[in-house]
Amino acid sequence: MNPTPPPPGRNKFFGSTVFARGSYAEALRIGEILRKETVGGALLVIAAVIALVWANSPASDSYFALRDFTVGYEPWHLDLSMGAWAADGLLAIFFFLVGLELKREFVAGDLRQPSKSVVPVAAAVGGVALPAVIYALVNLSSPETLRGWAIPTATDIAFAVAVLAIIGSHLPSALRIFLLTLAVVDDLIAITIIAFFYSSDIQAAPLLLALIPLALYTFLAQKYRRFFGRHAAAAWLILLPLGAVTWALVHASGIHATVAGVLLGFAIPVIRSQASGGPGAGPGLAEIFEHRFRPFSAGMAVPIFAFFSAGVAVGGWEGLGSALADPVALGIILGLVLGKPIGIMGTTWVLTKATRASLDSSFKWIDVFGVALLAGIGFTVSLLVAELSFGNGSLHDDHAKVGILAASLIAALLATAVLRTRNRQYRATEELEKVNSDHDGVPDVYQERT
The missing domain is CATH 1.10.287 (Helix Hairpins)
Structure with a gap:
């Protein structure tokens, strides 16, 4: 029996399935990206821990001297500190990959279909807007600190995926794609904010x-x-x-020079040739460049940036308490820990109700909530926006870094509590999905769609 067509006036999303399983090729590609980001996330955490320990050790002066050491060519405005080189230069490579990935998703990935892209894109917007509003409300009485409203808007995909790896998640692939898309889209929103509000x-x-x-x-x-x-x-x-x-x-x-990275990424073609007429023509230059540059970005560029940006002299328990009492840190923590999951979950729920879409039968709303909590891990872009908001090494910048680190840790622990329980329930299901009864190289679960 043919499904009942949507009533007049309804859009094409009426009665659709949210987070339906994508193509097997897309699942393989996303899986490869997540494996690389997992390694990068582990290195990012290690670099941040080293910076924090060094910055709070008896040898802290040497850390800050290294971070502030200037090298470059003045006539081109390139006489920058090592920390600035990491933020302006190395992060441009990271955002080059953001540009490649976003273009790849919307030109040749599953998200080229509006019915599949509308939910994660809208959820990303909700996950950016509500944290910014919460931060602004906390800092409404202080124009000086209000400038940091964009700090809690971005999700750190490498850090979030590293947490997933530590948990050993067996979440459905559609949810992992959802997390990746959320992170990529809100990174693009963040870099747009940087271009318009922090230049x-x-x-x-x-x-x-x-x-x-x-x-x-x-x-x-x-x-x-x-x-x-x-x-x-x-x-x-x-x-x-x-x-x-x-x-x-x-x-x-x-x-900000990271905007150039996104523009350069957008300039790279996704489809192999114009004559191919579609995404099935094989790997294009964007995919080839992604394979070449992602290991350098995840393995070196982002960890080095984290090393130079995460180092903050806390000043013991008294200094930590003072930092957390600052409305800057409080706004960031509330924005990431509460604003992110509420914004993402709320937008997704409202959109499904408005379009009368149904959640895919392979998982529950609690899984979406766990991923939304995980999206509250803000690190790389949040640290960058904090520096742009208050200046590297300023008191508010140091307090913002403490807030970012605290919020990311809280979000990771809450997501772990939710998703660890769900892992055990999905383990058996994931094993069944790997069964390939007709031995054609593609799991049967990806061939059950009509």
């Missing part, structure tokens, strides 16, 4: 000049996509210098 003294000349290498970079990447895909050395010798010049000019313009 100052915009210089038109270098910004306009940046369009020249960016346009040439885009033209070459689109025109010779197969050539660069086959010859890695050519990409390093041709595209990388153009990207570096674009980054330097954007940085000199006053716009």
Whole structure:
């Protein structure tokens, strides 16, 4: 029997299934990304712990001297401290991958279908808006601290996935894809916020000049996509210098240089060739670059940034208490621990009710709640926004870092409490999903859709 068509005036999402299982190819690709992010998350945590211990040790002066050591070329506005190089330079690589991943998802991934993308995108927006509102309400009486309203808006995918790995989660793949999409989308929202609200003294000349290498970079990447895909050395010798010049000019313009990373990522083609006509043509240049750059980003760029950004002299229990009493830290903790899960869960629930969609039968709302709690782990982008809001090394910046670390730890513990219980219930189901009775290389569960 054919399903009843949606009533007149209803949209295409009426009666759909939320978090329905995607394609097997997409599940394999997401699984590979999550494995790499798991390693990167572990390194990120290690780097942050080393920075915290060093910054609060008798040798703390050497840590801050290293972080503030300046190197670079002044005429290009590139005489930066080591901490600034990590925030402006290395994070541009991270956001380059954000641009690649987001474009890949919406051009050739399962999220190119509006019925599958609307829920995680809307949930990400809700998970950004409510934490910002909560922070603003806590700091409403202080214009100085109100500037940090965007700090609790972003989810750290590497940290969150590392927690999932420690838990040993057997969650359905659709929920893991949901977490990844949430993190990627709210990273894009965060970088948009940075571009519009945390850029100052915009210089038109270098910004306009940046369009020249960016346009040439885009033209070459689109025109010779197969050539660069086959010859890695050519990409390093041709595209990388153009990207570096674009980054330097954007940085000199006053716009945060990580915005250049996203633009460069968007410029890379996803589909292998225009003649292919669809996402089934094989790996495009975006996917090839993702494989090449993700290990460097997850294994070096983000951990080094965490090392230079997470180091804060707490000053013992008294200093910790003083930091947590600051409305900055309080707003961040409430925003990440409460705002994130409520915003994500609430938006998802409202959207499903508004469209009369149903939750996929393979899991429960408690699973969505556990992932929403996990999204409250804010680290990399939150630390970056804190530095942009208050200045690296300022009192409010130090208190913001304490708030970010505390909130991330609380969110991780709460998510662990919820998801650990669910793990045991999904273990048997996951084993059944791996059974391949017809031996064609694809689990049967991915072939049951009509």
